[in-house]
Amino acid sequence: MADNITPILELKNVVSAYGRIKALKGISLKVFPGEIVTIIGANGAGKSTTLMTICNIITAVEGDILYKGERINNIASDILPSMGLCQVPEGRRIFPRLTVMENLDMGAFFRKDAADIKHDLERVFELFPKLRERRKQLGGTLSGGEQQMLAMGRALMSSPKVLLLDEPSMGLAPLLVKQIFDIIRMINSQGVTVVLVEQNANLALQCAQRGYVLETGTVVMEDEADKLLTNPDIRKAYLGE
């Protein structure tokens, strides 16, 4: 990617902490419009914390978070979706006692444009036909894969510019994982920038254009995805070779 394009999302030396324990020790990363960027790392490296800090669920102690060039550190979490920044958090966190349909409606909560919402709903149902079948069911009664689909569908209902995905493959059967990654690529091809946090580094790097490697709260490596895939250190540490 050329440097003259402004990144749609940028973190500059972001530090965040749980009480006195620092979880991020100065993270810097850039995400350019239209790409898939993946953040990989071991358990506890700070991957999820990074996403939560971007969404201001955890407030950054230091550093800047820029979205479309604008500093968003002090913007409340609930404003961000309407600006086009949307997250599917770890463990999906669908609303268990809302129906599938209501869950999808929640994604479009801040939107007022009924016609566009309807259009987006159709798009979601096209991507995930299972959800259409189950739209009257309570979210909590869905299987893991369906819940993941619902969570992604809900995120798409906000018609995001940037989609932050946290461990979409967690706890899913391999076949389903493949399907989910296909859909991620499809979403990306429709013009949504994707930030993908994954433990399954192999799949994530195959899917993404660029990748960041996190270790105990710091970025230890950043590169094109295929270069990371072939990097012997990475292969040793994260790809099990």
Place this chain on the structure above:
Amino acid sequence: MRGSEHWIHMEFFIQQLINGITLGGVYALIALGYTMVYGIIQLINFAHGEFFAAGGYMGVILISWLASQGLHPYACLALALALSMGYCALLAMAVERLAYKPLREASRLAVLLSALGMSIFLQNGLMLTQGVYDKGYPTEITSGGFEWGLVSVSYMQIFIVGLTATLLVGLNILVFKTRIGRAMRATSQDKVMSALVGINSNRIISITFAIGAGLAAAAGIMVGLYYGSVNYSMGFVPGIKAFAAAVLGGIGNITGALIGGLIIGMVEIFAAGYISGEYKDVFAFIILIGVLYFRPSGIMGENIDDTRV
């Protein structure tokens, strides 16, 4: 009068049933506020009984003032009802902002105590501004009723049951059919995720408090009209009973609050009517404990996410 014992017993039973439904309706309305607040932030809002008392006071203040302005009694009542509900909503929002919001991250016991402090504060605030003496409601509006033999149903009882039903239906529509209701349910299930889809959870919590307090205010006015007076310490006892009703029905569950309220009201009335007046509360609490022993999350089941912290 003592000739047809059988009919007296039947009529006696029916009359007690009617009494029970009325009292249960009042408890249900107060219990709704507990249950809604509990559902959304898992707080036993001890100050809720005080919203009920404040509503009762605003009712009598407004009714007597509006009447002195020459309004028709029914117009007075309707207007006073609406205004008192609004007033208590404002009061509840202020209390929430001041005493509960800063403690969102603190332990639940800390919030519980903050609520207890608020309860004491508000009760004494009412005492200082309104005086220690009971305030009588104008009874003219509330007189009259039907009578069949021993059974009598006053217009007031019909009004209470009717208003309770209307408010319940309204609340159900609000919670299950509207955007704001969906947001309320989402917030109660997962606050972080709600924020991630663009819900301002603080505002939703504030609205929940307002609605709960509004319902309590309606209950306060009905109690004032039905029983005849209000006083500053009136919130405490019904507060505890309504809390028991909310838990009995399954806390966080709106239908549960109604069922719980009716059960507590009925048990009390029938215990007092058939067994002994002084032990009626003992029976109410024994039923509560018995039900919770066999159904540890209330009759209708708890409506709270198990994954909450």
Place this chain on the structure above:
Amino acid sequence: MTTQESKKLWLSCGVGLIWFLIILWPLLGITPEGLEFGKTFKVFGYVAVGVVILMLFYQVQQAGKLNFVGTPLKATSVGIGKIYEITPRWILLGIVLALAIAFPLVTGRYAHDVSISVLIYICLGLGLNIVVGLAGLLDLGYIAFYGVGAYTYALMSLHFGLSFWLCLPIAGVTAAIAGCIIGYPTLRMRGDYLAIVTLGFGEIVRLILNNWMGLTNGPNGIMGILRPEIFGFQLNKLWMLYYVILGIAVFTILAVYRLNFSRIGRAWEAIREDETAAELMGVNTFLLKLLAYAMGATFAGFAGAFFAARMRFVGPESFSFLESAMVLAMVVLGGMGSIPGVILGVLALVALPEVFREFELYRMLVFGGVMTLMMLIRPAGIWPAKRVGRRSEEAD
């Protein structure tokens, strides 16, 4: 503090004041004789001026203008802290004990009365601390055990003429039995269900005390209870009773301290933190929870027996829900699970209303407000236990 932040502060302060006015005026200003504004604005004026002064003070303090007061104070406290650290623990505790022993010699009746109350509540608070602070079971009907203890001694003394010292352990045992009776059906429940059920039990006990004429003499209460004796000498002066309760309180403190750091104490804390995990580690949660109830109740029983002896009268009014809430407030305000915390909480909540006695009618208003304020300022309590609430500390 930046000007923007200060602007925001003043804005929210202003909004709050207007909100307060809207809430206050209908209560004071609407009368059947017409609308009235003078009284409202008078009250509002006092409050507004008070708030503005506090805000100014806060701003000045934030701006560091008060450092000339704060810095020397801080230096002194650091200095004293150093002295404290090099002084052995037993000397400090000795000083506290010496103060407590010397207390009645230099004070009057009223002080004795208040300090007896404080000591009674210390026993109650420490007992409840076992249930709430250590085992993590919320109990809103704790005062029932206090009542059971008090009535046990009252009845024993009245009907059998038994001495206080004999009845003290009996009262503890009956209270412990009551604790087991209440504990047994509630152990299946968690969290807030436990709260309402214990509240219900507390109310049931109070109603029985109030209504069972044959046993408790109902609302009339029991009169003519004997004061404690030592070798046939009646302790009928207030300061003598002070030493009796001081002894009981010291015993309670020592017992709770030993429990706290015993195997049982650790098991309780394990149950509090994660019941399932504790069970998987081989902790018999059922028995231990029951034991927590029983132990907590025992200390309340002791306190109750003393209360009956001190008042020479027991009536059901003394065992209402508000009293339970008060003891709970002492435990939480002081800091759950910490012995000095509970003592501080008791001091704060018993001493405050006494200090506020001068406010007369405003006493309870101020009390309620201060209670909320203290929770807002120190949500974990004045002196939180080291092992409790680490998770909430992390979130700070």
Place this chain on the structure above:
Amino acid sequence: MKRLLALIAALAVMTLVLTGCGEEEKAGKVLRIGTMSPLTGPYAADGNDIRQGAEIAVEVMKEQGGVEGYTDIQLFSQDTACDPKQAVAAANKLINEKVTAVVGAYCSSSTIPSSETLAEENIVMLTPASTSPQVTERGLPYMFRTCGRDDHQAPAAVKFMKDVADVKTLFIVDDKTTYSQGLADGVSIAAKAAGIEVLEHDHVNQGDKDYSAVLTKVKAANPDMFYISLQNSATGALMVIQARRMGINATFMGQDAVYHPNLIEIGKNAAEGMFCTFGAIDKDAPAFKNFLSKYKAIANNEPGAYSAYSFDSTMAYMLAVKAAGSTDPAKVRAELMKLDFVGASKNVVYDEKGDSGSNYTVYQIKDGKFVPYWNSLTGDKY
């Protein structure tokens, strides 16, 4: 760790505060009188009446030139909240304030334990409102009572039922306090002795507002008279409103605690025709009129049930001190025994036990006023 210091500091501060309380300077010779009554809680209304009654008495005494030998008369009022523990604390607080007499308390369950505390320091206690026989039956030398006794009130009420109202069947309800239940039991026993059938004696709890269950029983029993023994006038009003709404036709009768302007103010039409026993107060007597005008001027509201008794209790003590020339309890007691003055409530004369006799009169509510109806001493209608 530093917090142990805070604990020491708190203890020290408390010691200072509490000792400070005890060492007030003695400027001039001041007659110190305490009042104890529930100023907070459900009985705050009656407690307020008691305090105001005492305040008015002090004002009146000052206007009349005060008590010789004393530069000032000071009143110290304490809240008992109708809770025995707080009552004892209040008594101790008053002892610390060096009062020589206490007017109070309201609830008998507060009066009894606090009188024991006051007796230890030989402080004179005059209760304007506790009607339990136990108050003066314990042989405390400095315990006086200006109001009547329950065991006199109950027979008076039953005599009225039997002789005047011609009652055959009776239904009794009380709200389970020392006072209300004691009185109700007394009425029940006396009525049975007098040949009146007691259909039922039921109870409600304090703090209840809903009496429908019990009232349905009353309606089904259909008694001639419905005797209401409640601790508080407002609950009495609630009871009569609900009873009338339910269509109960029995005659209502209450006792001295429901005798209060509030009963009429809240009960309105429902209270019309109700009877109440209350210590006879001659409202046309100059002493009462004088009291009433002072009360209205100073307290800015109507006197309650016990205001006049509180006034008289305070007055009696000040007069006794005046006569004795000192506050020495033995001398004051001697003077109180000799005392015979026309108070606002009655002619105050104390007997050996400290009682001042009861002269229960039955009042009826007529056109929104309490009207004397029948005198229990003479057995005559007014």
